[in-house]
Amino acid sequence: MKPIPRHIRSLRLPHVPMRVALLLLTLCAVVPVANGQGADVYVRWSAEAVEADAEPGINLQLSLRADITDGWKMYAMDSPRPSRGVDITVTDAPADVKVVGSVRQADPRQAFDPNFQIDVTYFVGTADFVFDLDVGPEVDRSSAMLGVDVLFQICNDALGICLPPTTRPLRIRLDGSLVPSEDCLAENGEATATEDCEVGDLSLGFAAGIDDLELPRNGDSGTVSPSYSDSLVESRAGGFFAFLLLAIGAGLAALLTPCVFPMIPLTISYFTRHSKRRSEAVRMATTYGVAIVATFTGLGVLMSLLVGAAGAQSIAASPWVNLFIATVLVLFALSLLGLFELRLPTGVVNFFNRQGTSRSGYLGVLFMGFTLTLVSFSCTAPFVGGLLAATVGGEWFYPIVGMLAFSAAFAFPFVFLALFPKALDALPRSGSWMNVFKVTLGFIELAAAIKFLSNVDLVWGWDIISRPLAIAATIVIFGVAGLYLLGKLSLGHEERPASIGVGRLVSAVAFMALALYMLPGLFGAPLNAIDAFLPPRQVTDMSLYSAFPESMASHDDLWITDDIDGAMNAAAAAGKPLLIDFTGYTCTNCRQMEANVFTRAEVTERFERDYVLSRLYTDGLDHGERFQRYQLGLTGTVALPTYAVVNPVGRLLVAKKSGVMSLDDFVAFLDRGSRDYVENHLATR
Template structure:
């Protein structure tokens, strides 16, 4: 959350700077081009291309781990049939301080290299065109998001002929390769303490007075405190660099993958050294030989606008059946029974108002999300629930609604802006607010079809993204809209009567259950003191409701005192809630056979050829919790994972985690759940967002079973 707020502050300061200095366009700040090393290509022979970015003075773009803020450049390839592009090679970065933050990136000019492999069958003579869509964030004090559509036409030479390098780019590629980190020629070890990590490089040949500007850049975004000083000591045994750990409560890492750089003075002059240490640095392997997916349903990638809009609409329809939304929708249907005697035209207006509330909330959340991502924030769908303040406030709101449904307090026009008082009002504003509330409580739920659609929306232009989110909202609103517009359905509803008070009381309990679940989510985000404060907050909500009700119908003096006390209690509740983020929960030891996800751990396992199952989840994601209990937590699935030697990595996105956010984005997702099965170093199999045990077992069937002795868990051996 600190990184998110810092980015927001930098973006707001950027708006002020932009207004004072004039609007800065991305094309004015970064000149991007696609360049190739050879003058021509030959069939079946890999060649190197580069994404060249030239920045305006004092502006910078980011490394693969951007540091405390920012986003790394992303490249989407559009290649002719049969061509395949490998992972990007990242030059060694520099430390770039911005205010109290430390970023990792490039100033001046940088070239990101990638290897492209053409097919064996390639007709000579006719040029081929390579296309790449580059998205980036360029920053000084303010940040400006930019994109560039790059293209390059290359001739095809006859097989067996010499193509040679392009003389115009020869020096450029030589410099780009010289900037890449190379494996360390000396042993490097990691020594972990409670709050510090020490890198030791056994390099006795390094003269202490010849080394300067030593810096370490981890691949994992949360491995170290980026802005903290990196204390250096060099003696006859080698180099030692002390680092401050980013998450001291996490298990100490055995290795610390990253890039170590320093300047060395040599007889030929100063040279910048860059060494890759720890595990293999690859982010992703080329997807040229992916395994065929097993016969299980998978959501479609490579979406178009219309297919994304269709998937979003279907996802919105299914959201109505999710446990987040159904209690709120039930309350609104109950209000329709109360107003069934109104003219049909008036009832239809309730449906339109509800739909307007849903669309306004979806477009508001989507606009905020798109804007913050454009400013460099590493967030995704459901980002607001990563804040303990938002989770607690939503729990208090629903708890207050439950008290109203139970008859503890009757909310009227005097405080019409509070929760249930608006959702049950006769006016159209009640229907509008119900739509807003339904949207807010729907964000913890991810319905089928939603993941691909939302991921697509957040990688497109803002207008396209808003269109997808509007379709999602319309799908959520449609059942209620149809109910209000269909007179026959309204006539089928029972007449108002005493039974409504009974049903109203019954509907309070799903609301209480949702509030209890939100408090459980909060328990994953804050420590014991924060959880105690949140529970005391529920007491304050109940007290405020009781005092308010005591003043209802009383003498004016007592009524003012009671309501003043209630409002003062709610003000105290607000102060208590705003301080919840100060007591964040520490890491929890895992006893379920899973490992905590990090990109470095995944890379290391894939480099060893190990099969890996990745589960991206969050405590506030109801779909995730249901999947873990009904599918992933079953004994059959656990046995199948063990029998095939699959390493189970779990990424917890309950709190903001930039590394998980970046991983989701690389797989076209902007929220959880996400389930991936890596059978080899190639592209993973993507499982559906709603799982069954059979679905997971079918996916695991592509892996061979290990011998019994090899499949035993460590605790069984």
């Protein structure tokens, strides 16, 4: 390591008010936990001790260096917010060792940052930090250690990626050597610590060669192959439009609830009566719609600020988040079924109502729109809650766009009917059908809660909600819903109908048919698209499953689960490439691929013939975070599912692809991966 640069300069940390400091400390503590420690993959740490006698009271300078991967930059200690500059905290020091003054850093670069749209200070290549120490004469420098926590953030301008702030605990001997982490030593043992626990790696022996992992490249251009790097964008595009349709459908469905539907003709009539011209009525209705859109979209903005883009994936996998969503869905379901009614405080509703009636013109109409969203809370909350639950696994814009689409669909009839008032005559009259619609939604939300409870069960390892139990509970819920729609059952607050209409009969048939369709799943039969919302079959396999055709089996016995070293060794021994399935217990798209693609004969044939298979759960309690970091370092993404073809000789990445794929696309990926492996393997021999 080079001597400590002369341009190292002193840095005085700015004073921060206590309340602001506590807030920032809380945010910095929460964000890294939610997002995993991905930045560690791209930064290696080293240290050096140099004797110093230039100033009295300082006899040792301890230099800490960060080696930053090409293409990435680390924000300096004095970089302004919202970038997260390096923050080094001494957590432990021997009694006879004193840290003198502040930590100093090398001169950083300064430039405009496209990620944060401000001028920042940063390091590329290397970053040097220096501690001035006063070490007592009796201290054994070969064994005495300084404990520090280094919080840092790195970004890649070319990729447009900023990884969340990461805290790296380091233990530095006073002779300048770094001590491997305790987690790594516990994993590999003292005997192999120097080989498998090199500081800066992923604290796992299998990841010691992380710098040797190479992305597929086109010639010498240094760019990732477009056929693989674009796959994540393609899969997200399809998912986004499906989510958009879900949001619009939820908004239209919310209009049919008893709290909202009767308000449509009353509101349009109010605009017609209180405006002298038709154009004025249209403008008032438009203002009313804008108020509705602003209210719900504001909720989406709040959700995105709380969740953020980088935290979405890990938050979606959190068992606490899934437990909260399941609880909310159950409460909403019971409310829709008539057990109780969800209401906002009366004072809040009355305040907005007074503002709407006491103010004239468009300001009063705005408050009327706000009042509608509050009054209809008991009916719209289940839709809004379910929609926001669907956004947790997406990016930051999903809550905003979702609520914008929901509210636009919700407000559309008010504007449309103001333009065409005669269309009011075509609306069906309010009646008991709205209560039936609300109760039916309650059954659907109750079934949806099973999915999130299953996620909690899988991550925490309770082994209570098995696949057959989840199927059985869903069958019972859909069966009861069908009987209710047929008029064979009634809830306590209503009477049985003397007769039922065609719409109610068709809905009952649909529920009963779905319940019967799921019945073979109790005995292990695949349920195609429905399997995406059920616990993985390999967790709750049944003996009767073997009675189904060979082509329907998922060959789970071929997969080596959560053991990357064992899988690499098996692949090397077999002379085959390793296919790594980065998956999650809570990943719906992963279940969809496993149920609908992995079970097909074309895929299982290639699994057995061409590959050794490895499955890594990135949201598990034991190694989930480490596997997620390994996935990020290997593939450059934490999206689930992600599939990587790796050459076990040298552990080189051959091919990768993310997201849900069709059968043809996945078969093409497997064929290309095995073909590229042969070429890669010959080149490395």
